Amino acid sequence: MxxxxxxxxxxxxxxxxxxxxxxxxxxxxxxxxxxxxxxxxxxxxxxxxxxxxxxxxxxxxxxxxxxxxxxxxxxxxxxxxxxxxxxxxxxxxxxxxxxxxxxxxxxxxxxxxxxxxxxxxxxxxxxxxxxxxxxxxxxxxxxxxxxxxxVEADSRDAKTLLQEWAQARGMALPAYAEAGRSGPDHAPQFTIEVRLENGAVARASAGSKRQAEHQAASALLAQLDDAE
CATH class of the missing domain: 1.10.1520.10 (Ribonuclease III domain)
Structure with missing residues (x-):
């Protein structure tokens, strides 16, 4: 053929x-x-x-x-x-x-x-x-x-952990928003921003919105751990 x-x-x-x-x-x-x-x-x-x-x-x-x-x-x-x-x-x-x-x-x-x-x-x-x-x-x-x-070693993903962190402190749920998009149509890169009620914020980029959300949540969790 x-x-x-x-x-x-x-x-x-x-x-x-x-x-x-x-x-x-x-x-x-x-x-x-x-x-x-x-x-x-x-x-x-x-x-x-x-x-x-x-x-x-x-x-x-x-x-x-x-x-x-x-x-x-x-x-x-x-x-x-x-x-x-x-x-x-x-x-x-x-x-x-x-x-x-x-x-x-x-x-x-x-x-x-x-x-x-x-x-x-x-x-x-x-x-x-x-x-x-x-x-x-x-x-x-x-x-x-x-x-x-x-792949996440914890039995819960980063988004779940961040949500639990916020709820334990009486905060609203984390808010996710698309902050940008780049790359060709067949291989886009999405930038997602996650923000907490207390003003803490982090961004991450990945090939899918869901992956970017998880990476942003993981980055914000790391910030929160360093601050505590």
Whole structure:
């Protein structure tokens, strides 16, 4: 099968060259452009979600042999959620090679978190079907990088901890606001500001608003710890 330069370049960014590239093409096909002879990526998305889940479960158990289930579960959720998958997709510019219907393309489908997250899971399934679990695991761990080791060690995330800090002192809930956006459309960087009723404030930037909110909350918690 002859592949376009864009697909070949994407395989390089992904870190896997397909023996059966038709699997990759299916993984990149959104339901908005599917036909009976060109199936969409939804079934692959279903499988990829399970492959990703197993890889991350193994990785977390290996990274912290003393962690309890209650500590592992939120770390796992942070690594496999759609937002994280979409961030990985943006990092390898998956949006550039998505096969979308015209209406979805015009509405910014190449940048939508849900579409990118679903496609990332479908691509994982395509790698798994093309080369097996070991190769899929290696690709996933390479793409996720140090996220596994840096994921929140506490069983509660930073936003929850900051909320609890404020409530314990009789304050209103922390307020989050978008303070800026930069970067290209396919890989935006969001700057989020979090502010407490007492005037304490912190900012952080990330590839998704949710991640930026968590990082801003973590930065503000660090400020509060230093002040106490």
């Amino acid at each position: 002859k592949l376009s330069r864009e697909i070949t370049a994407f395989m390089t960014r992904l870190g896997h060259e397909f023996d059966r590239p038709e699997l990759l093409l299916r993984a990149l096909t959104h339901p908005s452009i599917s036909t009976p002879s060109r199936p969409d990526n939804q079934r692959l998305e279903f499988l990829g979600d399970r492959v990703l889940g197993l890889v991350m479960s193994e990785a977390l158990l290996a990274a912290d042999k003393a962690a309890r289930e209650g500590q592992l579960a939120p770390r796992y959720n942070a690594l496999v959620r759609k937002e994280t998958c979409a961030e990985i997709a943006r990092e390898i510019d998956l949006g550039a090679v998505l096969r979308l219907g015209r209406s979805e393309m015009l509405s910014g489908g190449r940048r939508k978190m849900a579409i990118l997250g679903d496609a990332m899971e479908a691509v994982i399934a395509a790698v798994y079907l093309d080369a097996g679990f070991t190769v899929a695991r290696n690709v996933i761990l390479s793409l996720w990088g140090d996220r596994v080791s840096l």
